[in-house]
Amino acid sequence: KTLKIAVIPGDGIGNEVTAEGVKVLDAFAAIKGNIQFEYTYFPWGCEYYLKTGNMMDVDGIEVLKGFDAILLGAVGYPSVADHISLHGLLLKIRQEFNQYINLRPIKLLPGAPCPLKDKGPEDIDFVVIRENVEGEYSGVGGIRFPDRPEETAIQTAVFTRKNTEKVMDYAFKVAQKRNKFNKVTNVTKSNALNYSMVFWDKIFKEIAANYPEIATETNHVDAVSMYFLQRPESFDVLVASNLFGDIITDLGAALQGGLGFAASANLNLEKEFPSMFEPVHGSAPDIKDKGMANPIAMVWTVKMMLDFLLEDEDTEAIIEAITQVLLEGKSLTPDLKGSAKTHEVGDAICEKLKGL
């Protein structure tokens, strides 16, 4: 089986980490024997924008439709405004390909540094299902009376029933499959956001009624942030809006050892369009081309890509290989107080993988 992967290394450290992701994909394919990957590279991103005026080719979305998946490195560059670079590439792909699920595992691997005093890998193991195409990120709004004293900015969050239902439903399905508490935590703020989040809670209740065997809990996003520090062990699956999911998954990244460990999948579950896989970290232009970037988030991300593309393959060996490298402590990047280069970490993971 040949899988066609569109690779967009993007900006900053995107190139370096993407190379390690591809390395691990190839190592995995070599072990399995019956799959292979065909990569097509796209030089899109901020440098492309500075040259062409576009973050991606004008027919970019059309071109990407032909692929089984998209592997994205990172987007962002100091001289290009964030809302331009992101709306031109990352957010554009999420929305055009209706990748309405953003799946983000928060799991502290043995050997990874946790900032919390009394918590360890047994306490930090949950997953956030983030709505990924609408809500606060709908891009609706405007500025009235620009630069005048009466200037007013408005930003409108739009939530549709159909999409919200699908996101919640997926959260319950994930809770069914996970071997933890079979519990979904609804992340809301309906005590203040009197339309959107009251609606969100209503849909949550409706969908929950279809899964009587799944436990539920509803907490405001401010409380959830606090609970991440106080009782992370109480979470199993969380479902959150686009913005709230963004915030709590960065917080989750801190719990699991930093952005060097934060992987994500942008999924179109029906596979009408390709899904996109990207580490949560940004382009980190300050350490570009220094071989300092931690590729673990990207390796974890390709594991998620494999899970989505090859539903019946067991990919846990990749996490096991990362864990072995962490525990051995010899091949770690500077964020983990090591002195290994990005590619050395990738090599070490591949070597462990072959031994498993």
Place this chain on the structure above:
Amino acid sequence: KTLKIAVIPGDGIGNEVTAEGVKVLDAFAAIKGNIQFEYTYFPWGCEYYLKTGNMMDVDGIEVLKGFDAILLGAVGYPSVADHISLHGLLLKIRQEFNQYINLRPIKLLPGAPCPLKDKGPEDIDFVVIRENVEGEYSGVGGIRFPDRPEETAIQTAVFTRKNTEKVMDYAFKVAQKRNKFNKVTNVTKSNALNYSMVFWDKIFKEIAANYPEIATETNHVDAVSMYFLQRPESFDVLVASNLFGDIITDLGAALQGGLGFAASANLNLEKEFPSMFEPVHGSAPDIKDKGMANPIAMVWTVKMMLDFLLEDEDTEAIIEAITQVLLEGKSLTPDLKGSAKTHEVGDAICEKLKGL
């Protein structure tokens, strides 16, 4: 000098903690000699709502205008929907009295439990200035096609130049006065919220230009949440929207030992209307009337009230008294692994205060 305080104990543990706040106010007045407080109690809240159909009297706002300040315990009750109780009292007072600043100190006192491994009181000491009357909490929006498949919920955040300027300006003034880095961190999400937060950043830049001696930094709210765990020592003053301020101050509360330590002031700086002082914790109905509530947040809150009402009084002795009680470890509530009752903690703080 007599100060007229409207006391709204509210729901759940509101009564218990408010009593300790009043106790400390009186102890403070007794020490100073030249000030006294005149309290008027209002039985408003959810029980009032269940009896009368209103969270507060219909002329409540008019009545409150006659006071120098409002001391609020907590609002919320299981049988009353949050958006009803909060919009009927807490959020109503904030907005009607144009308390556009929500000031929240995040400071880890010696003896308070911090969940972070390598951080102590010297690392956690900053203050969040939260916009408090508009933005995401404007209450603008609606539901189209309720309960039909096409159902759509919209929630609109409204930011005005005048209010945003005042909030930012206050943040810079606070940074001038604090003895730390003289730095303001702008909490944004302009990479995704393409109108409101792009506007927010613009106003931040404009106001920053008036304070060339104050350092600035702009970070997205997701990153700020992560940095709270990774480098809390880097913060001095943060300025955030209503929603972002809500989230990061709960996170901050976790850093400083939990909601038992989180104080807040809702300020109308021009004193056109009374300001309101409230601990950040909720009504915690599960521990109501058990004497288990930690009154430290409330005591800290009355300290903030004194700071606002009596600009030239030194109130640090109250924090010092709390710290002594914490370090002594004899009079602590169950959340701090002690077995003292709420009123015993209040007594202990007053006793220390008299000794200072």
